[in-house]
Amino acid sequence: MRRSDASRRAILLAAFELVGEVGYAKLTIEGIAARAGVGKQTIYRWWPSKGAVLFDAFLALSEDPQGDPALPDTGDLEADLKLVLRATVAELSDPRYDAPMRALTAAMLNDPALAAEYEQRLDAPMRALKRARLRSAQEAGQLPSEADLDLAVDLLWSPLMRRWLERAELTPAFADAVVETALAGLRAR
Amino acid sequence: MRRSDASRRAILLAAFELVGEVGYAKLTIEGIAARAGVGKQTIYRWWPSKGAVLFDAFLALSEDPQGDPALPDTGDLEADLKLVLRATVAELSDPRYDAPMRALTAAMLNDPALAAEYEQRLDAPMRALKRARLRSAQEAGQLPSEADLDLAVDLLWSPLMRRWLERAELTPAFADAVVETALAGLRAR
Amino acid sequence: MRRSDASRRAILLAAFELVGEVGYAKLTIEGIAARAGVGKQTIYRWWPSKGAVLFDAFLALSEDPQGDPALPDTGDLEADLKLVLRATVAELSDPRYDAPMRALTAAMLNDPALAAEYEQRLDAPMRALKRARLRSAQEAGQLPSEADLDLAVDLLWSPLMRRWLERAELTPAFADAVVETALAGLRAR
Amino acid sequence: MRRSDASRRAILLAAFELVGEVGYAKLTIEGIAARAGVGKQTIYRWWPSKGAVLFDAFLALSEDPQGDPALPDTGDLEADLKLVLRATVAELSDPRYDAPMRALTAAMLNDPALAAEYEQRLDAPMRALKRARLRSAQEAGQLPSEADLDLAVDLLWSPLMRRWLERAELTPAFADAVVETALAGLRAR
DNA sequence: GCTTAATCGAGACGGTACGTCGTGTCTTTTC
DNA sequence: GAAAAGACACGACGTACCGTCTCGATTAAGC
Numbered sequence A, B, C, D: 001m002r003r004s005d006a007s008r009r010a011i012l013l014a015a016f017e018l019v020g021e022v023g024y025a026k027l028t029i030e031g032i033a034a035r036a037g038v039g040k041q042t043i044y045r046w047w048p049s050k051g052a053v054l055f056d057a058f059l060a061l062s063e064d065p066q067g068d069p070a071l072p073d074t075g076d077l078e079a080d081l082k083l084v085l086r087a088t089v090a091e092l093s094d095p096r097y098d099a100p101m102r103a104l105t106a107a108m109l110n111d112p113a114l115a116a117e118y119e120q121r122l123d124a125p126m127r128a129l130k131r132a133r134l135r136s137a138q139e140a141g142q143l144p145s146e147a148d149l150d151l152a153v154d155l156l157w158s159p160l161m162r163r164w165l166e167r168a169e170l171t172p173a174f175a176d177a178v179v180e181t182a183l184a185g186l187r188a189r
Numbered sequence E: 001g002c003t004t005a006a007t008c009g010a011g012a013c014g015g016t017a018c019g020t021c022g023t024g025t026c027t028t029t030t031c
Numbered sequence F: 001g002a003a004a005a006g007a008c009a010c011g012a013c014g015t016a017c018c019g020t021c022t023c024g025a026t027t028a029a030g031c
Helices: A005-022 A029-036 A040-046 A050-063 A077-093 A095-109 A112-139 A149-165 A172-187 B005-022 B029-036 B040-046 B050-063 B077-093 B095-109 B112-139 B149-165 B172-187 C005-022 C029-036 C040-046 C050-063 C077-093 C095-109 C112-139 C149-165 C172-187 D005-022 D029-036 D040-046 D050-063 D077-093 D095-109 D112-139 D149-165 D172-187
Strands: none
Touching: A005 A029, A005 A040, A005 A050, A005 A095, A029 A040, A029 A050, A050 A095, A050 A112, A077 A095, A077 A112, A077 A149, A077 A172, A095 A112, A095 B095, A112 A149, A149 A172, A149 B149, A149 B172, A172 B149, A172 B172, B005 B029, B005 B040, B005 B050, B005 B095, B029 B040, B029 B050, B050 B095, B050 B112, B077 B095, B077 B112, B077 B149, B077 B172, B095 B112, B112 B149, B149 B172, C005 C029, C005 C040, C005 C050, C005 C095, C029 C040, C029 C050, C050 C095, C050 C112, C077 C095, C077 C112, C077 C149, C077 C172, C095 C112, C095 D095, C112 C149, C149 C172, C149 D149, C149 D172, C172 D149, C172 D172, D005 D029, D005 D040, D005 D050, D005 D095, D029 D040, D029 D050, D050 D095, D050 D112, D077 D095, D077 D112, D077 D149, D077 D172, D095 D112, D112 D149, D149 D172
C-alpha cells in the first residue's frame, strides 16, 4: 500500500498544534501520534526524528498559501525593505508562529542534517528572493554594483533575528532604523 | 556539611565535557552524575535543570582566566573592531566551544528563565563593553554623537551570529566586510 | 481462484522449521510468512491462530508416512506394550520432535478450541488404537474382562508424558517398569 | 535503597489475579505493573520474565498457609492415598487454581530455566513427601521393600495430571481407581 | 480463448506491548 | 550530617507483531 496522505496531514497538523501548546521540549512522538489518531510506527516510518516532523509541518504551512513569493518592488528600495522588515517583525511577534519557530530553531541547533535541509529548502529560496530584490536595486542605480549582496542580506535581517532569539525588544521602528543604517553603509562604499 | 566545592567542580566539568562528546540532546543528569562520581541528588539539590548546570559550567569557564575584560581601544575604531570580530569568528569556529555554545543556545531557546539569566549575567555585561568602546569612538569624533549604539552593536555582531547558527561560511574577511559596511552606515547618518 | 497448495505447504514447513529454531514463544505469523515467501493475509485467510498453523503442520507430518496405524499384536501383550512404549520414549527424546511437540502442547494449554481439535483428530484416534490392543488382550485372556481400558491407557502412557513434560529422566528401562507394574495392577483385580 | 516488600507483594498478587482473569497469553508485564501500582522497571529489576513472576506468585501462595506439609499417615496406605488424590482432583477442578496452574505449566514448557526452578523448589519437595509416605508403608509391610518409589509416585499422580492437562473428565472415582490399580501392581511384584 | 473474480505477494495502517532509559523523589548506608 | 548509591513511580523511547486493509499482478474457472 502506498503512503496515506490523510495520516501525513493529520501528523503535521498535530505536531504544529502541539508544539504551540506544550513547547518543543515537551513535544513527544507519542503525543503527536495520539493527537493525530495514528500509530507511532506511521511516524517513525516516514520521519527520522521529531525535528523532521516539525520541519515538514513548517514546509507544508509555507507552501499552502502560494501567493506571489517575490518581494515587493515599487522602485523605492528603502520603502520596500521597510515594508518587508516590518512584516517580518510582525510575524516574529505573532505568538502563533513564535513557539513553532523557536522549536524548529532548537531542533536545527542540535541536528546538522536538519539544519542542512532547512538551509536548502526554506532559507536558500528566501535568500534568493532577497538578493533578487537587491540586484534589481543595483540595476536601478539605487545600490552600487559592487555591493556584496550576501553581506547585505545578513546586515538587514540578522539584527531582527538576534533580537527575536534573545527575546529582546523588537519594534517596527527598529526595523526602519536597521534598513536606513544598513542601506547607508552599502551605498557609501 | 555545606556545599562540597569538589563535587560542584566535578559536576560542571563533567557537564562541559559530556556536552562536547554527546551533544545537548543526549546530555543527561544521570550521565553527568556518573561522570562526576556524584549522587544525582547532589545535582538536583543545587541546580533546577540541566540547562542551568550547563550555564554554570559556562560561567565558570568565562570567569576563570580573568584578563582585562575591556575591548581594545587604540584610538582606531575600525581596526579595533576588526580585531575583536576576527577573534569572535575564531572562537565560534573552535570546535571546543562550538558544541557547548550550541547546547547553551538550545537550552535558552526553550527556557525563558535561563535565557533571562544569560542575558543578565553574560550578554548584558558584554554588550556594555561593546557600547563603551563605541561611546569612546563617539567622544573621539569617529562616530556621530547621535548614533544608536544598541543598533550599532546588533549591526556589527548579529551577522556573525547568524552565520554561526546556521553553520554558514564564517571567515575573517566576512568580519572585516561587516565592520566596514556597518561603520560606513553609522557614520553616514 | 482456489487455495494455493504450494503456499499451504510452504507455510506449514516454515512454521515447523521456525518453531524448532526459535521456540513457540518467539514464533510469529510475520516470521512464518517471511520464511514461506507468502503474504500475511494468506495465513490469516486460512488459519485462525498460530497454534492452528502449528497443529496443521503436525497433522501433515503425522499423515505423511501412512504406515499401518495399528499397534503390534503378537499375542504377547507385555512384549508388545514394551515395544510401543520404548518407541514412544525414543520419539519423545528426539530433538526434532521435542521442540514442536512442546510448542503444540503450550498452544493447547491456553487455547481450549485447539485442545479440543487435538483431542478429536490426534489424541482420540491414538487412544482408540491403544484400547483396541488392550481389548484384543482381554479377548485372549491376558487381561480381565472387567478391566477399565481408559484407566489402563492412562496408567501406561501418562507416566512417560509426565517425565517428558518436566524434562525428567526418561529411559527405555522406565518404560519397561511402567508396563510391568501397570499390567500387574490391571491383572490383579 | 533495598527492595520494597510492599511492591513485591503487590506485584505477585496482581499477577495472580490477572492470570485468573485474562489467562496467560494475555497477561502482560504492563498490566501487572498497572494493577500493582508499580513501575514496569520494578518488575524488570527483580524478575527475568513474566513466567518468573507467576512462579513467585505461586511460591508465595504455597508457603503462606504453612500447615503440616506431611501427607496423612493413618497406617492404611490405600485410604490415605485416596484421600490425598481426591484432594488433588478437587484442587485441579477449582477454577481459582486452574487458570494460574495452566499458565505456570505453559510458562515452564517454553522456559527450561523456569522448569528447573519449579522442579527444585516445588516439585521435588512434594515428591519427597510422597515418597516418605510410601516408604512408611514399606516399613509397615504394606508395600514390598523392593518397590520403586519414584515409579510409584508417577503411576499414582501422572494419570490425574494427564486428564487435567487435556481437560478430560477428572472425578474422585477415577482417583480411587488409580490408587487401587496402581497399588495392586506395586504389591504384586 | 477470454473474461473475470478470487487469491496471491507485498506492505502500510491503527494499535498494544515490549524492554530500556531518564526523570525527579525518596530512603538507606557510609564516611 | 551531608554525600554516594540506588530503588521507586512515572513517562517516553524506538521496535516488533498483531490483525485489518488496500494495492496491482497472477491465474484458473466458467462463459
